[in-house]
Amino acid sequence: MKNCFLLLFSCVCISSYGQQDLLSMLDSAKPATKEKVFATFKTTKVINAQSTETVKKHTLDFRITHRFGDIGTEGGGSAHDLYGLDNISDYRISFDYGITDNLMIGVGRSKLNENIDGTIKWRFLDQTTDNHSPVSATLYGNAALTPEVQSSLYSGTTDSTYKFSDRLSYVTQIIIARKFSRSFSLEILPTYFHRNYVKALTNPNNNAEDQNDMLALGGALRMKVSKRMAILVDYFHVFSDFRTNNPITPYYDPLAVGIEIETGGHVFHLNFTNASGIIENYFLANTTDSWSKGGMKFGFNISRVFNL
Amino acid sequence: MKDTSIFRKLLAFIPLAALAASMNAQIYMAKDCEISFFSATPVENIQALNKAAKPILNAGTGDIQVRISIQGFVFPKPLMQEHFNENYLESDKKPTEVNGVKVDYAYAFYRGKINEKVDYTIDGVTKVTVTGKITIHGVEKDKNLEGTVTVKGGQVLLDTKFNLHVADYNIKIPSLVVKNIAEDVEVKMNATLEPYKK
Structure with a gap:
């Protein structure tokens, strides 16, 4: 009887050994790998704001960005221009190319100021699933050149000495983002921008002059509502005394809301914003339309990637 | 009667000896492993390669397991x-956890047992069949494989090729791209295993 138990016991031993989880050896063999968090945002831009994403290695992103005219005006609705659809505030065509998975360069051309811009974007930190790095961070810089005729460049001023450098402006941003869940991402964008030439204008309320150097703080979020659709919001506050309570030209903080639709290699954005310009060099300094006064514009954005 | 008692005692020792043997049995772990899949449609071909997996083989029992990120x-x-x-x-x-079963979407798993006896001490190629279960996207299915086990200079090479039916694993393909993704994808694995040292 005793032997029988022994027999039974050893049989049980063998069978349990046979079903042993060999994979548990893997866990002891090496520590869990840190996976990078992917798709914090879907494209390189949210709406107005840059995202932490860059175009991946050897990929070309062709983008068409379009902003129509004001939906309403201070005078009331404007059915005659189909609520802004007959007008174009700005459009931009751009190409962005990924040198590595984390380094991207691009060129673009906008209608406003005829700005031709060159951009560079470097993602130097990736959020990891184990929170070893809780955020992603990207450095963004651009330089824009306006080739417009001198009379436009200096319009409304008595400035007569032309300098080529007056055509240039620059933006530098650190973009810090966190994907909090599969469907919610948030980022902040401390921004410094510099314009080589500003018109000599003064805010009569506080005697503040327009500055060459300014700081701004942006925020953006993406919230997925279905597998391939998301809601986007972004906002910038520009720190400028000249732009605070200016009775001659009122300035507003650019705010944008939109939806994002992803279909294979394309990403479509449909959005509303009070900014008329598409690149930071313009909209941070020159947003003079207000949401509350009908100054929001319908806009869209199409991104198509090619693998080269 | 005394004889039978000794016989019984001896009999009892056989499983124990087997147990001891299996405890000492060599565990092999992959040094290199390439797992690839291929989906072919007239619209586009989709392929991917994974070099991060580490299949583990228990030479004593024929158990083979792999976890794929x-x-x-x-x-x-x-x-x-x-x-x-x-x-x-x-x-x-x-x-x-679904009904007490852990579901991990980050990995695919295969747990199986080689049906044929393979002598891992002698160089040679053996055609084998494997009975087991595959887990992808949290869905577990019975999956039997055919392949070869090659023993060469102390290393064990595993090769297999099989098809997976995408729809079996609760993977939803939107109608817009249904023509881009094949219903069955071909999976290949080539692994070189070495004796596992603790």
Whole structure:
């Protein structure tokens, strides 16, 4: 009887050994790998704001960005221009190319100021699933050149000495983002921008002059509502005394809301914003339309990637 | 009567000896492993390669197990890789428990047993069949494999090729791209295993 138990016991031993989880050896063999968090945002831009994403290695992103005219005006609705659809505030065509998975360069051309811009974007930190790095961070810089005729460049001023450098402006941003869940991402964008030439204008309320150097703080979020659709919001506050309570030209903080639709290699954005310009060099300094006064514009954005 | 008692005692020792043998049995772990899949349609071909998996073989019992990181699959097109993880395999979903069973979307698993006897001490090639279960996207299915076990200079090479039916694993393909993704994808694994040292 005793032997029988022994027999039974050893049989049980063998069978349990046979079903042993060999994979548990893997866990002891090496520590869990840190996976990078992917798709914090879907494209390189949210709406107005840059995202932490860059175009991946050897990929070309062709983008068409379009902003129509004001939906309403201070005078009331404007059915005659189909609520802004007959007008174009700005459009931009751009190409962005990924040198590595984390380094991207691009060129673009906008209608406003005829700005031709060159951009560079470097993602130097990736959020990891184990929170070893809780955020992603990207450095963004651009330089824009306006080739417009001198009379436009200096319009409304008595400035007569032309300098080529007056055509240039620059933006530098650190973009810090966190994907909090599969469907919610948030980022902040401390921004410094510099314009080589500003018109000599003064805010009569506080005697503040327009500055060459300014700081701004942006925020953006993406919230997925279905597998391939998301809601986007972004906002910038520009720190400028000249732009605070200016009775001659009122300035507003650019705010944008939109939806994002992803279909294979394309990403479509449909959005509303009070900014008329598409690149930071313009909209941070020159947003003079207000949401509350009908100054929001319908806009869209199409991104198509090619693998080269 | 005394004889039978000794016989019984001896009999009892056989499983014990077997147990001892299996405890000492060599465990092999992959040094190199390439797992690839291929989906061919007239619209486009989709392929990916994973070099991060480490299959483990228990030479004593024939048990073979592998855990494959979904994010370890590298696609020629980065956007495809993102869609594969985000929309199809959902590898960024948090692990959960369904009816007491752990579901981990970040990995695919295979747990099986080689049916044939293979002598791992002698160089040679053996055609084998494996009976087991595969888990992908949290769905477990019976999956029997055919392949070869090659023993060569102390190393064990495993080769297999099989088809997976995408629809079996609760992977939803939107109608817009249904023509781009094959219903059955071909999976290949080539692994070189070495004796496992603790």
